[in-house]
Amino acid sequence: MAQPAADKLRLRLADIGALLAPMPGRYAGATRITAGCTLTVLVTSIYGTPEAAISAYVIFFINRADRTTSIIMSAAALVLVSLIIALVMWLADFSVDDPMRRVACMAVLSAALLFLTSASKLRPVGAIVAMIIGFALDELGLVPGGEVATRALLYAWLMVAIPIGVNIIVNLLIGPSPRRLATDRLAHCLRTAAHCLRGTVDDRDGNALHEALHGGLQPVAGWLRLTRVEGTLNVQDLRALQQAMASTMAILLAVDVTQRHAGAQLPSATAASLADTLDEMARMLAAGGYPLDIGLQAPPADNLSPLQQAVLRELVAAINGYAEAGTNSAATPAPAAEAPKSGFLNADAFTNPDHVRYALKTTGAAMFCYVLYQQLNWPGIHTCFITCYLVSLGTTAESVEKLSLRLAGCLVGAVIGTAAIVYVVPSLSSIGGLMLLVFAGTWISAWVAQGSPRIAYAGFQIAFAFYLCVVQGAAPGFDLTIARDRVIGVLLGNLVVYLVFTRIWPVSIAGPIESALTALVTQWQALVVTPQSTARRQHAAAALALHGTITQDLILAHYEPASVGPAPEWVDIHRERLATLDAISGPMFLLAERFPGDPALAQRLHRLRPDGPPPPAPQHAAAIPDDPDDPDDVRARQALLAIVDHQLETSHADAPDPGSPSSIHAQT
Template identity: 25%
Template sequence: MVETSLFGTITSLKRKFWEDLQPTPGRLNSSLRIVLATIITLILMLTWRMPSIYIGMYFIFLVGRDSPTISFRTGLISLLTVAIAIAVELGVVILSDNDPMARVLSVAIVTFVAGVLVASTNFPTLGSTWGLIFCTVIGNWEKHAPADSLVKGSLWLLATLSVAVGSAVLVEYLFGDRDPAKKLEAQRKIRYQALERMFTVYAQSGTPEERSAAVLPVSRLAIAGTNGMLELYNKIAERDLDAGTLPPGTRLRLTMLSQILDVSAAFGLQNTEEDSPELRRRCAIIAEQCRELIPVSIPKIESRLQFMPENCVTLLDRVEAALHALLTMPTDAAQLGNKELVAMPVRKAPFFIPGAVGRSDTIAFGLKISLCATLCYVVYNAVDWPGISTAVITVIVTGLSSSGAIKQRLFFRLLGSIFGGLILGLGAISLLFPHMDSITSLVILIGFVAFISAWTAGGPRFNYVGLQMAFSFYLVAFEDFSAPTELAPARDRLIGILVALLVMWFVFDQIWPVRTVTVMRQGLAGVLKTIASFLRLIEPRPDQKDLLEQADALRDQVGKTVVALRSMNDSVDYEFGVDRERHVRTSEMILRTSLTAGTLFWNQFAVLYSEEDKDFLTEPDLIEMRRRLAEYIDGLAEGVVKKTVPVTVPANAFLAPAILNDPRYGEYSRNTIARFEELQAFALILSHEV
């Protein structure tokens, strides 16, 4: 039985990995841009004989490609972070007179701060970049080389990364997308058209062959995920572009659409022969809803939906539930294309996530990362084996906040290291480098590796494997300016990775475990608390600008958390144990609850930007309704974490029947109460899950 289960898991991973490599919109263009930036960087670094080439080449993959503006901003911030890391390194060495104990303590402190930054800011890459660079340069002082050469090496590292970032930014400015709004509109239309065709075939009792043909496009689009669409969304936000006729809350809508595609593809692949009048009727309704969503408009078809969260058992139930969540978003056509509602620029987001710095789970995460990095640093120096220093790097680049995600990223790190370091790296050293006598052959080889790494990194599920393929290959292939002639460095680096995997498994999974569903519960509770804070926020005040700034910060946090919950939902597959199936079921329920919470938030948020609805902010009965809702939603948030049964509240506890039936405020009030009742139902189900 165990062997059968293991074989099935391996087969499933192979199938998913192959699906992940299939072409998706924009993937080829992005991969070719990375290859071009890599080749330019390689030629410049070899010409100027710059050290630490492997880090510079890897940084090309880390520069944001959502837009040229984002590339420039992330590149500049990364270089500033690197400069701070080098300044801290030199400060530690100078102030402590290069004391070994001071170096060990500095690793512990810096990695702790890096972990806190990853967990508590809206720019987590800054923390990981700072920790990665600091641990790399401070480790050089263990080599007993002259201080002058070590200081120059640190400064050369900054120059190396500047060349890499400059090349990547230049390529993005030359070849980046120019009209992302139209591309995003086209992508969402393609997805709704595929859904409409598939469910129409089911509604018309199509043959198994017709159903399979209709499911295939939906399956491919589901595999593509939201990465490409979110990149287009970020381009619109960062460059403050015309949003066309995109609807309010586009980021949340993209997450919902991707969820509909995932569940629809699963339904289609598992139901190629089932047929009944009820199935045809339900599929016809879904097809009609998707058909109405194809144009860039927001149909008002809420009244046709009958939805009970506790009845979502089958895949078709879940399709209807996901559509229900999408269709209950704001439906004011006058707000289409409003840039303030479609996409919020990153510059409006606060650096620190409100309330995240002092949370116990943030501190715990920083301590765990610090413990792992310090243990690896002490071990490789204690055994005097500098070749396994990759252990510390592995800790920094694989650290996440839950055991399921840790296992996923460690597995991907190992997989990428095998492909990039052992197969490609050792293969190139032993078979190709001895016969290469020109820079042309080197450029062709590096371009090939960069392309397959970039292509893999463009996938929705296994993208981290592509990053590690590139990093591991560069680590093995670029020891200095000459072709490597020994296999021992590759062996040592792989052993360092294995040491880190062992240490992180022991700390994160045995000493201090945090399951993925636990983190998801905390994330969902955070969304609910954010909604409660927002409901208390929208009251009459003289400074409308301050209100909008605070509301935008909360809106950004809701959107990012829902996207993160969907990502963590995929990580639950890497949890193991007797309760694995219950964990998977709970994660699905948490995700669906978060989508419903998102619709409740956006039904409230849209009122702020509607000039015609300003009286909704001053009506005393509505203010009292929002105040009471905030109290109950705070209770739901606490119950989600503690798994306590919520106290159900009837609609008349919030508003008098006169307001619910009022021609001006009735629709807003009924929609608000309906979304809250759905949240209550979901919270009741979650109270009985793990």
């Protein structure tokens, strides 16, 4: 199976093309964003509100895959912006006339909000709030009087309220429901499994199976919870679809075993029969329902190997019980699957110095840029101030990756916008022409933004630079200096953040990777000892999603300079450990499904974390097949354990100690 483009360390031109290829939900998401941005430009042009480019750009941040989350996000954003405007009005009373006091307010508030961004649940919006407050205080310092300042704050509120209103209307009209998204995703996963069973697998199908396993099902649980908020799903249907999600995970893992191990591939007639059943189930899900009472008869298994029998047994059981929610349903998860509740602040909020350091580094970079463009009297490059808040993240790797995408996207957007100003805008004579131009540019940006995390942020920046160039007011604009100044500002902000985050208190991503790998092994250990089938499948889904996150973090490690990040050998060792866990995930799951609480499997998992705690005790007495009167179970268990042993022995033979401190140049 070829490696998916999203998981490669370095992207070639062909890989970028693969990341731009169509994927489930991408067309619909790009369409909603494009419609929202275009209508926002129309409304701002009709009423002549300032900063129309920013208004259109807001749509990218508040639009989500489903209509419910999009509407909730929009309403929450409006409340938050209203509170911010009120706070700015209060601060303006004693800081607007004194530049030193104004700068001090900006710095103190920035540091406090950024600390909360790093150390609390304010993380998704904290940096944006700090940026808005700082920029608003700066703009108020330029106005001549109180009445003008009040009008400016009102326009600032409208700048966000207009796209929020448009986004709510667009999602009410064409936004997909959470149930539709959930059933469509389940149908896509079943079709992918059917393609693989038929043996007509190319690189695209293999990558689709990989993506479905490592995060493809993760959003479904959230969408199903949102159906209760909408009131579009009763309790019985909710439980059935939750069980369908768990069964789909079991089907994908069993099919993955057939793709990785030649000895597990089913006979063509058997595989074709199973694939036809999966396709029919997918059609029911795509129609908005779900299959019940499937009654699939298990094909004869006399001539099958023990490994083939184990795979076939799991597939037939998962298909026949696909949406049958009983006492073992997802509505009553096992205690082991429940996550502990946490408060607003992180547990290490006041003990981990990285939170304070992050706040000081970001605030220092932003204030340096602010003072610089003020002293140069060059307000056109104010995007350097905004950039510092947008690209600063907890680790050096994340910050450098984000600023790289921002830089690339900004350059692409500036080129497109400048070309539009030179060759297209002079021929425009009405707002209709401007809307068509905005529609085309937004569609390109939204298509990129709806893709893999490897390139998604670049799509945001393409849109930002394009809007700053093209949307210059209520009518088509021709000022090329806007594109020049904005790009210079972004370049400057990126440079300052890079220097600060790689020279002052650098934080390597190596530490989070180590912690995540330990958590991943713990998740598999919990799966092994859990007796409930649905809870095991929940653990499998969480483990595979975490696997995908660690894969992306290992890719990010290559963004860190040698003085900060781990050595290439360290990255290779951890990629090997991750690959080993990936290779044994299917056999481990089949073993846990057939022989829950198997101590032999728990001991093998413990070998992947020799310094960790001992494996947890099973919650029930494990039924291990050691009776010679039941040879099929004995052989199946031995075949699956042999696969696990082979992968572990190969990994340990090729890799040195992954925890060697000498393999890391610098940490925190």
